[in-house]
Amino acid sequence: MQIESTPKQTGGLHTPHGHFLIESLEQQKREQAALLELSSIIAGAKNRQDLRMVINDQLPELFGGRYYTLCLINEDGVTHSPFLHTEQNSIPAGRGETPIIISSHPINDGIFEKALASEEPVLIELQTAMKEKTVPRYVYRWFNAGIREMLLVKITGGGIPIGVLYLYGEKKGSFQPEKFKLFKGIADILGAGFGNVIFGEKIAQQLREIRKYKGQAEESEPGSQEKAGQCSGLKSIIGTSSGIQNIVSVIERIAPSDSTVLLLGETGTGKEVIAGAIHDASPRRNNRMIKINCAALPHSLFESELFGHEKGAFTGALQRRIGKFELAENSTLFLDEIGEIPLEFQAKLLRVLQEKEIERIGGKGVIKVNVRIIAATNRNLEEEVKAGNFRLDLYYRLNVVPVSVPPLRNRKEDIPVLVTHFLQRYAAANRKKAPVVPDKIMESLMHHDWPGNVRELEHLLERSVLLSKGNVLQVDLPGTLHKAPLPDKEAAFSIVPLETMEREYILKVVRLCNGRIAGPNGAAAKLRLPSTTLNSRMQKLGIKKEHFNIRQSLRKMTAI
Numbered sequence: 001m002q003i004e005s006t007p008k009q010t011g012g013l014h015t016p017h018g019h020f021l022i023e024s025l026e027q028q029k030r031e032q033a034a035l036l037e038l039s040s041i042i043a044g045a046k047n048r049q050d051l052r053m054v055i056n057d058q059l060p061e062l063f064g065g066r067y068y069t070l071c072l073i074n075e076d077g078v079t080h081s082p083f084l085h086t087e088q089n090s091i092p093a094g095r096g097e098t099p100i101i102i103s104s105h106p107i108n109d110g111i112f113e114k115a116l117a118s119e120e121p122v123l124i125e126l127q128t129a130m131k132e133k134t135v136p137r138y139v140y141r142w143f144n145a146g147i148r149e150m151l152l153v154k155i156t157g158g159g160i161p162i163g164v165l166y167l168y169g170e171k172k173g174s175f176q177p178e179k180f181k182l183f184k185g186i187a188d189i190l191g192a193g194f195g196n197v198i199f200g201e202k203i204a205q206q207l208r209e210i211r212k213y214k215g216q217a218e219e220s221e222p223g224s225q226e227k228a229g230q231c232s233g234l235k236s237i238i239g240t241s242s243g244i245q246n247i248v249s250v251i252e253r254i255a256p257s258d259s260t261v262l263l264l265g266e267t268g269t270g271k272e273v274i275a276g277a278i279h280d281a282s283p284r285r286n287n288r289m290i291k292i293n294c295a296a297l298p299h300s301l302f303e304s305e306l307f308g309h310e311k312g313a314f315t316g317a318l319q320r321r322i323g324k325f326e327l328a329e330n331s332t333l334f335l336d337e338i339g340e341i342p343l344e345f346q347a348k349l350l351r352v353l354q355e356k357e358i359e360r361i362g363g364k365g366v367i368k369v370n371v372r373i374i375a376a377t378n379r380n381l382e383e384e385v386k387a388g389n390f391r392l393d394l395y396y397r398l399n400v401v402p403v404s405v406p407p408l409r410n411r412k413e414d415i416p417v418l419v420t421h422f423l424q425r426y427a428a429a430n431r432k433k434a435p436v437v438p439d440k441i442m443e444s445l446m447h448h449d450w451p452g453n454v455r456e457l458e459h460l461l462e463r464s465v466l467l468s469k470g471n472v473l474q475v476d477l478p479g480t481l482h483k484a485p486l487p488d489k490e491a492a493f494s495i496v497p498l499e500t501m502e503r504e505y506i507l508k509v510v511r512l513c514n515g516r517i518a519g520p521n522g523a524a525a526k527l528r529l530p531s532t533t534l535n536s537r538m539q540k541l542g543i544k545k546e547h548f549n550i551r552q553s554l555r556k557m558t559a560i
């Protein structure tokens with residue numbers, strides 16, 4: 001179905017007043033019809049391909065643009081990447097450049113955040129924008145490809161900004177302000193449509209997981225994971241910092257038991273890796289750990305997802321469905337993002353955890369289950385309890401063995417070993433040799449704040465392995481990332497022991513002074529301390545040479 005683009009207003013101001021009014025009323029009518037038609041098509045879109053067809057065919061033309069890109073905010077909360085785009089807009093990348101459509105960019109790239117902050121569409125004239133220092137590289141590349149204007153609008157899903165829709169025009173005045181309201185209306189409809197599509201993709205992924213699980217469960221024999229050479233158990237947790245080593249020692253003690261574990265920490269710190277390690281080190285390891293992401297489920301599906309349902313239990317229940325609790329029989333159930341579980345479901349979950357039995361929706365009796373629970377959250381659950389969003393009794397039931405995973409910025413000594421690990425992994429996956437890391441690059445990685453934690457570091461290195469030329473690592477670590485807003489209040493100000501702060505600060509200064517302690521350019525002089533005092537303080541804080549001598553620590557690690 002093709003929606004007619006609104007014809008250009010030919011000399012509207014020169015026509016008699018009445019004619020102008022009629023014309024603008026006609027235009028309003030056409031726009032409303034277009035909006036209605038688009039909205040019904042978008043509402044019916046079941047997958048990305050459906051949506052792509054709708055947008056491809058209708059959007060740029062309707063608004064006078066040439067191309068579009070729809071960028072969504074990534075899970076790390078600090079970058080955005082294209083989710084949909086016009087087929088033909090993959091502007092060829094220059095030497096050493098990532099094609100625009102596959103790269104990810106910081107949210108604060110100078111353009112994207114303007115659209116996020118505005119309730120109205122934002123028109124950007126490329127030549128003017130390029131005079132500003134903060135403009136992202138993709139603006140220059142679009143300009144070189146003949147684009148002169150961009151029209152951006154925020155996309156929201158469930159009231160939360162999830163991305164930005166970009167339209168690109170080839171000449172100044174491509175976009176008429178009269179159509180901005182319509183553009184905004186379509187963006188709002190798209191937000192709702194995306195919710196459906198993303199949710200559908202997640203459900204499809206879960207179905208694939210269940211099928212895979214079932215297949216593997218049938219084939220699995222004891223110890224098969226080790227045989228396959230997978231990095232399992234405690235070995236999968238990479239890190240030499242005291243924070244990580246403490247966690248490893250806690251895991252060694254608690255893994256053999258059936259105790260419930262509550263993993264707390266910012267997004268991307270490795271909670272899922274730790275959950276997997278606990279499972280792999282437990283007697284349940286021969287059965288696959290089952291995971292559910294509580295943030296990805298609409299409230300109405302919780303009960304059926306976790307406890308299952310019988311055929312015909314409700315409209316749409318065409319088949320019997322086995323819930324995650326039953327799938328996790330004799331194994332571990334990882335309840336990720338437990339802080340997102342709806343209040344109305346919390347009492348039911350508590351009962352199941354206490355009674356160790358579930359009832360399928362529409363089922364005739366209870367089913368005993370033997371499941372170990374590991375829950376994780378990046379929320380402060382105590383605060384959530386105080387705010388009335390989380391039941392105190394459920395919190396106590398989950399908080400049997402709490403494990404706090406520190407953010408990467410508080411354990412920077414883990415960075416070199418993580419860098420080596422990810423470089424080797426992604427180089428092997430791309431049949432390349434792991435690139436050498438120049439000291440300067442390692443230093444910049446150590447100085448970065450990593451608001452997206454290990455996930456952000458991993459993604460950067462994955463990208464860098466692909467893009468690095470020759471055998472030397474090149475990274476694109478935009479300065480704006482340092483200033484990226486942290487995902488929540490707690491992350492923006494996470495309280496750490498004074499001793500940790502002191503240790504980090506001294507390490508930073510010593511690194512800045514290239515490891516020199518004494519002398520006029522040494523760290524002691526910069527800190528206005530006698531070098532003997534600084535040395536003894538470093539000794540007390542357990543700071544050793546390898547902690548600030550990057551070359552030495554790298555050599556040590558690659559020798560392992």
Ligand SMILES: Nc1ncnc2c1ncn2[C@@H]1O[C@H](COP(=O)(O)OP(=O)(O)OP(=O)(O)O)[C@@H](O)[C@H]1O
Pocket residue numbers: 236237238239265266267268269270271272273274336376377378454455458
């Ligand atoms: N200590 C670690 N050793 C090896 N890889 C790690 C470590 N910590 C995190 N990672 C990697 O970083 C990425 C993010 O980790 P993970 O998914 O476990 O974080 P998370 O805390 O569960 O995040 P979220 O709260 O967003 O679900 C994963 O790809 C994981 O493999």
